[in-house]
Amino acid sequence: MPYPYPEVSTWEEMSGSPVEKWSYFAFQSTVTLLCPWDERTLLAASIMSGGGEFYPRIPQSTARARNVDIVPFDAQVTGVSGAIATKYEKAQITITYDSNCPDGDLIQESMEPSCDMLQLGIIGFAWGKWIPREPDFDPTFSEIGEAHWIKESPLLEEEGPAKVVPMFDWKLTIHKVIQVPDMMDEIVGKVNDRDIISPTLKQIFKKGTLLFNPPTASRTLTVDTNMTWQKTWELSYRFTHRVTGWNYYWRRATRKWHQIVYDHFAPGDNDPNVMVFTGVKEYKSYEEVDFSPLLPWITPQNA
Secondary structure (H helix, E strand, C coil): CCCCCCCCCCCEECCCCCEEEECCCCEEEEEEEEEEHHHHHHHHHHHHHHHCCECCCCCCCCCEEEEEEEEECCCCEECCCCCCCCEECEEEEEEEEECCCCCCCCEEEEEEEEEEEEECCCCCCEEEEEECCCCCCCCCCCCCCCCEEEEEEECCHHHCCEEEEEEEEEEEEEEEECCCCCCCHHHCCCEECCCEEECCCCEEECCCCEEECCCEEEEEEEECCCCCEEEEEEEEEEEEECCCCCCCEEECCCCEEECEEEEEEEECCCCCCCEEEEEEEEECCCCEECCCCCCCCCEECCC
């Protein structure tokens, strides 16, 4: 059942509902329900609470309820004829869902430059001196006298060179969030365990290249049509993208990024106090986890 509304005693969806409309820029849908006339405001309040419910017939839809229209369903009335407090038996509820957001953005997205500084160490490095080619050098007879470098004193520890690693921060601000994801704080400092596609950026973030930084959350309190306090959250995510991957390490000999390994030991079966060698395993500074609960509208790729 796509529309759970425990606030009302009974309701039903009318024949011919829903009506969906797709365009290049947006998605719209209308859903028509019937409920008891006396419970029409309870149903409308439930639908519009928290900034409007998401369209429930399409998983992970970004279309939200924008307005609710209420009209009497039948002509039969109860009460005194001509009285202001005319009462109907049923109400027809028409809900309009729209992926556009006329009353403010739902998601804001930006890319910001970032970088990391890689220290290369001092082993094998020395201060150099360039010896120019001797004026009377003749390569026909000898190689002595050709221009070349010579080593002078070795580098001190504080003189080691560094390399700038270019990166960028992918920032997402999500408005009108009804519930903060439970695992949001648990994955800070971890990386994505699968490829992620951003449909707005048209970019694929490869496995292990997004580092989740500490998020921020702020709350807004509003009053819905049923005079009930509603709370919504504004969440700000920052992912640092490193194209080389966060679990790859610079190898000076090849001047490339590589994986590293270590000898793995585990408690023995016979005596847990004795550590037993289990093999060579890849070392990862950053644990890989699933980011899908944070980004329900973004498509995860291969696990």
